[in-house]
Amino acid sequence: MERDFTKKKVRWIERGMEGLLFAAAAAAIAIVLGIVYVVVSESTKFFAQVSVIEFLTSTTWTPLFDNPQYGIAPLLTGTFMSTLVALAVAVPLGLLVAIYLSEFAGARTRETIKPTLELLAAVPTVVYGYFALLFVTPLLQSWLRPFGVELPSFNLLSAGIVMGLMIIPYIASLSEDAMRAVPRSMREGSYAMGATRLETAFRVVVPAAVSGVVGAVILGMSRAIGETMIVVVAGGQLPQMVTHPAQQGATVTAFIAQVALGDLPFGTLEYNSIFAAGLALLVLTLMFNFVAFWLQRRYREAY
Amino acid sequence: MAALDVQRSRDLTAHPPGLALRRFKDSAFIIWGIIATIIGLGTLVTLVTDLVHDGGHRLTLAFFSSFPSSEPAQAGILSAWVGSLLVIFTTALFAIPIGIMAGIYLEEYAPKNPLTSAIEIAVNNLAGVPSILFGLMAVGIFVQFLGNPNRWFSFLPEGFREAGAHLFGQSILTAGITLSLLILPVVIVATREAVRSVPREMRQGALAVGATKWQTTQHHVLPYALPGVVTGVIIGISRALGETAPLIMIGGLTFVAFLPITRPGDAAFETIGVLDEYGAAVDPSATEMVTIHHSGVVVLPDFTERAVTAGETIELPHGSTVQSVADWGDALASWNPGHWLGQEFTVMPIQMFNWTSRPQAEFLELAAGAGIVLLAITLLMNGTAIYLRYRLRKSIKW
Numbered sequence: 001m002e003r004d005f006t007k008k009k010v011r012w013i014e015r016g017m018e019g020l021l022f023a024a025a026a027a028a029i030a031i032v033l034g035i036v037y038v039v040v041s042e043s044t045k046f047f048a049q050v051s052v053i054e055f056l057t058s059t060t061w062t063p064l065f066d067n068p069q070y071g072i073a074p075l076l077t078g079t080f081m082s083t084l085v086a087l088a089v090a091v092p093l094g095l096l097v098a099i100y101l102s103e104f105a106g107a108r109t110r111e112t113i114k115p116t117l118e119l120l121a122a123v124p125t126v127v128y129g130y131f132a133l134l135f136v137t138p139l140l141q142s143w144l145r146p147f148g149v150e151l152p153s154f155n156l157l158s159a160g161i162v163m164g165l166m167i168i169p170y171i172a173s174l175s176e177d178a179m180r181a182v183p184r185s186m187r188e189g190s191y192a193m194g195a196t197r198l199e200t201a202f203r204v205v206v207p208a209a210v211s212g213v214v215g216a217v218i219l220g221m222s223r224a225i226g227e228t229m230i231v232v233v234a235g236g237q238l239p240q241m242v243t244h245p246a247q248q249g250a251t252v253t254a255f256i257a258q259v260a261l262g263d264l265p266f267g268t269l270e271y272n273s274i275f276a277a278g279l280a281l282l283v284l285t286l287m288f289n290f291v292a293f294w295l296q297r298r299y300r301e302a303y
Numbered sequence: 304m305a306a307l308d309v310q311r312s313r314d315l316t317a318h319p320p321g322l323a324l325r326r327f328k329d330s331a332f333i334i335w336g337i338i339a340t341i342i343g344l345g346t347l348v349t350l351v352t353d354l355v356h357d358g359g360h361r362l363t364l365a366f367f368s369s370f371p372s373s374e375p376a377q378a379g380i381l382s383a384w385v386g387s388l389l390v391i392f393t394t395a396l397f398a399i400p401i402g403i404m405a406g407i408y409l410e411e412y413a414p415k416n417p418l419t420s421a422i423e424i425a426v427n428n429l430a431g432v433p434s435i436l437f438g439l440m441a442v443g444i445f446v447q448f449l450g451n452p453n454r455w456f457s458f459l460p461e462g463f464r465e466a467g468a469h470l471f472g473q474s475i476l477t478a479g480i481t482l483s484l485l486i487l488p489v490v491i492v493a494t495r496e497a498v499r500s501v502p503r504e505m506r507q508g509a510l511a512v513g514a515t516k517w518q519t520t521q522h523h524v525l526p527y528a529l530p531g532v533v534t535g536v537i538i539g540i541s542r543a544l545g546e547t548a549p550l551i552m553i554g555g556l557t558f559v560a561f562l563p564i565t566r567p568g569d570a571a572f573e574t575i576g577v578l579d580e581y582g583a584a585v586d587p588s589a590t591e592m593v594t595i596h597h598s599g600v601v602v603l604p605d606f607t608e609r610a611v612t613a614g615e616t617i618e619l620p621h622g623s624t625v626q627s628v629a630d631w632g633d634a635l636a637s638w639n640p641g642h643w644l645g646q647e648f649t650v651m652p653i654q655m656f657n658w659t660s661r662p663q664a665e666f667l668e669l670a671a672g673a674g675i676v677l678l679a680i681t682l683l684m685n686g687t688a689i690y691l692r693y694r695l696r697k698s699i700k701w
Contacts, residue, residue, distance in 0.1 A: 010515055017517045021412055024404035028425040028491070031484050035436055038443030093339045100336025115689040117343050122538075122685040123350065124545025126652045127674045130659050134667060135353045165346045172343070196329040219431065226433020228548035229652075233659055253435050253548070260438070260552045266447055278439045282432070289431045 039282055042275035049269050055276065061239040061255070063273040064262075070273060072280050074239040078156065078249035079284075081242045082231055085160025086167060086224040091217055093164075094171030098213075101172070102179040103201040114173060121169040129233030132162035137234065149246060154236030157245040163230050167220035174219065178212020179205050211299040218292035222285045228253040252281045354678060358671025366672055370560040371654060375665030380673050382559040383654035386475070387544060389563055389643060390650055393479025394543045398486050399536055405487070406494025406532075411520055430488035438552025441481040445471050446553055469645040473554035475563060476644040481549050486539035493535020497528035530695045534688045541684035545677060547652035555653045563646035565629045565637035576621025584622030593619050599627030651677050 047055070050070045058071025097117065101110045136158040141151045151157065182205050190200040206213065236248030237258045250258070256274045264271045369379025405426075413419040448455060450472030452464035459467075470476050501524050509519040525532075562569070575591050576584050584604060595601075595611045602608055604622035611617065611625070619625075629637075637643065651673055658670035 010518075014515050014517050018408075018412055021404045021408035024401045025408040025413070025422050027401055028405060028422055028429060028487065031429060031440075031487070032425045032432075034444055035432065035440040038440045039436065042439075042443060093342055096336050096339035097343060100333065100340065104333050104336055111693075113340055113344070115693075116347075117340070118689070119682055119685055120343060120347055122541060122545075122681050123347075124547070124652055124677050124681055126545070126547045126656050126659070127350070127354070127678055130655070130670055130674055131350050131353060133659065134357070135349070165343070168343050196325050198329040198332045199325070201332075222431050222433075226435065228433070228435045229656065232548075233656065253433065256435055256439070257548055257551055260442075260554075266442070275439060278436055282436055285431060285433060286428065289428055293427075 035282070039275055039278045042272055043279040046269065046272040046276040050273075050276075059241055061250075063270050064259075068270070070276070072252075072277065074241050075250055075252045075255055075277060076280070077242040078231075078235070078239070078251040078254070079225055081245055081247075081249065082156045082160040082163060082227075082235060082251055083221060083224040085157060085245050086163035087217070087221060089161050089164025090167045090171050090220055090224075094168045094216070094220070095175060095213070097168065097172040098175035098179060099201050099206070102176045103197055103205060110176075114176065118169045118173060120166060123166070125166070125227060125229040126233065128162050128166055129159075129230045132158045132230055132234035136162055144246075151246050152236070152248050154234065154238075154248040155246055156231070156235050156242060156249050159231045159233075159235035160224075160245060162234070163224050163227055166227075166230070167223050170220040170223060171216045174216035175209070175213045178209035178216065181212070182208045211296045214299070215292045215296045218288050218295070222288045222292075225284055225288070226253060226281065228257050232257045252277050252284075256281075351678065354671045354674045358668050358673075358675055361668050361672035362675060371558055371657075372560075375663065375669060378666075378669055380651060380654055380676065382562060383649050383651045383673065384676070385562050385564070386559065386648040387650040389475050390478045390482065390550075390648060391540060391544055393475060393644065394482040394486070395536075395540060397480055397483035398490055398539060398543075401483070402487050402490025402536075402539070403494050403532060406491045407498060407520060407525075409491070410495045410498040411516070411524065426488050426491050429484075430492070434485055434546055435548040435552060437481055437485045438549030440484075441477060441549060441553045445477040445480060446473060450474075450477070466641075470641075472645075473556075473647055474645045475648045477553050478550055478555065478648060478650070479644075481553060482543040482546055485546065485549060486543050489539035489542065490532075490535050493538070494528070494532050497531025497535070498524060500531065501527045530691055534691045534695070537684050537688040537691070541681045541688075544684075545652055545681050547650075547656055550650055550653055551656075554647075556647055556649045558657070559647070559649040563637075563643040563648060565634050567629055567631045567634045569629045569634075570626060573625045575619050575623045575625070584620070586621060589621045590618050591621065592616060593625070595625065595627075597627035597630065597633075599625060601625050 055070055055072055057073075058069055059073045060069035060071050061074045062069045097113075101114060105113070133153075137151065137153060137155065140158055140161075141153075144151050186204055186208060187200055190204045191197075195203070231251045231254045235251065235254060237250050237254055238248050239250040239255060240247070242249040256277050259271065259274045365377075366379045367384065368381055369377055370381050371383070372378040405422075409419070409422065409426075413422070449467060452459065452467035452471075456464060456467065505523050505527065506519050509523045510516075514522070575593060576586070576589060587604065593616065595613055595615045595617070598610075598612045600608050601611050601617075601619060602624045604620055655670050655673040655677065658666045658673065661667070
């Protein structure tokens with residue numbers, strides 16, 4: 001017969017600690033449910049007064065005007081445009097850095113550059129906002145003026161570029177991890193066939209690490225979609241259908257922050273519009289998280 | 304003869320066609336890689352240089368010891384850095400224990416079942432949720448729900464409801480909890496990695512001599528995982544320090560000319576009775592017996608003043624304000640968390656944002672000054688974390 005010789009007090013501590021640890025872990029579920037609950041329940045109040053069809057199809061977003069219109073499209077175009085600019089900056093630069101560090105640079109260079117580059121992700125976003133508004137925008141204005149392009153002082157282009165610089169470390173660091181996880185033997189096989197390092201990188205390593213690379217890009221993308229302060233400070237707060245990056249425009253996040261900065265009372269339709277915008281943001285990011293997760297499963301290369 | 308030479312040299316350099324070009328491309332790529340790296344690192348350097356150039360001259364002692372002001376020459380970040388300190392302290396108080404415990408549970412205790420996978424999915428998804436959504440949740444739960452106990456918890460005794468209304472709402476406590484939820488995934492993931500890297504033999508050794516699971520975890524796993532955990536905590540805290548959006552959501556103020564804690568010599572105000580939103584008494588005819596703690600001045604609702612001395616008990620109409628100067632006793636008493644946790648607040652990033660959104664050049668200089676301070680703190684913290692991680696990798700060889 002098995003007997004438990006553990007002291008009674010110790011046994012209680014055991015059980016108590018396990019319960020406590022579980023409660024802490026379960027908090028993660030509670031937070032997710034809390035976010036979903038608040039956003040969905042407050043949006044429901046919004047959609048009781050505004051039709052979902054108008055929300056999805058109207059191309060005017062003017063909740064704070066006398067004759068309010070609630071079409072999410074302008075905010076979405078703002079978000080997509082700034083994200084697109086950010087990705088156009090971050091994907092090529094991030095992948096170049098990742099391939100360079102993983103396939104070409106020596107161990108010492110890599111160990112120095114990688115953490116230093118990660119500091120870029122640690123800079124507070126409001127500082128980036130300042131940088132975009134007061135450094136990048138004037139610089140771009142002086143560069144573009146000779147070409148006859150007059151860049152407004154609030155624009156999604158500089159907000160997007162700075163956002164792109166911010167997410168370089170996400171993309172570079174995670175892609176590099178994925179590339180380094182590709183076994184050495186695969187590279188050596190390629191070298192033995194006479195391929196150069198560059199050919200090996202693009203034909204062997206990158207294809208083998210594609211799930212990690214795509215995951216990294218999507219993570220960077222969802223960072224850009226959810227970024228608030230850079231676009232609030234530098235992107236302008238005018239919700240309009242954005243067709244090119246040199247325009248000013250409001251993103252979903254910028255609108256939410258703008259309303260919070262004003263003094264609208266909680267519970268009004270105008271105030272509730274931020275929860276509807278928040279719901280759009282939540283759906284968007286969860287969708288990308290899910291796609292990244294699925295891609296990583298689907299294309300995971302096991303060695 | 305000549306033909307033979309050509310033949311031989313062909314054999315010796317029997318390269319596939321186009322090799323020179325392929326080698327050139329190979330080297331050219333290195334240049335592209337270095338350029339991309341330089342752009343990344345150059346951004347950091349340019350950012351720092353730009354801020355120092357714009358606001359470096361504002362970093363005087365007075366900048367740290369002055370309240371914000373409409374007069375740029377006299378404005379400073381006193382209320383902002385004190386607010387940041389208190390908010391971050393509160394954040395750490397929640398995020399560190401909960402994050403570490405959750406990490407330990409997932410790595411050491413969690414059975415393989417659907418609930419555990421649900422927790423893991425939740426942690427992974429939380430890491431990708433935009434920070435502003437945490438702000439929306441905090442508005443719904445901490446500001447509107449817990450901050451209005453009279454509306455939702457009318458069954459609780461009045462003392463509880465008053466305490467709830469004081470602590471939640473647009474307060475330091477709300478801000479601290481919100482940020483702690485935001486950085487929880489960072490702490491959890493770091494703890495898991497650190498705990499996972501402790502070799503199994505350490506646990507087996509402890510278990511073999513009769514230690515229980517928690518004893519093993521507490522005395523053998525945690526100490527070895529600690530440096531990794533600390534690294535994660537530092538990174539999480541530095542992220543919380545720079546967060547702006549969720550705090551704007553819950554109503555962090557942009558202009559705060561008071562401190563949540565009192566300094567000796569500060570003017571102290573105490574208003575009698577229940578006030579409406581304009582600062583006037585709800586019931587002007589009501590009066591209250593008040594015992595004066597410090598000598599000072601009472602300003603009556605009709606703005607007449609009257610000197611009072613400590614120990615005096617007088618009848619005052621609602622809407623009167625007792626003004627006095629705080630002594631060391633008041634200052635120490637204000638450190639009681641029950642006092643400052645419920646205060647309204649501002650933090651450094653909000654202060655910087657406020658100055659950035661003003662058109663006058665002087666305010667932009669102030670913004671740059673605040674930016675330098677923020678950047679210095681966050682880069683220093685992350686630098687420490689990186690150094691710790693580096694030391695860890697070097698010193699421990701299992």
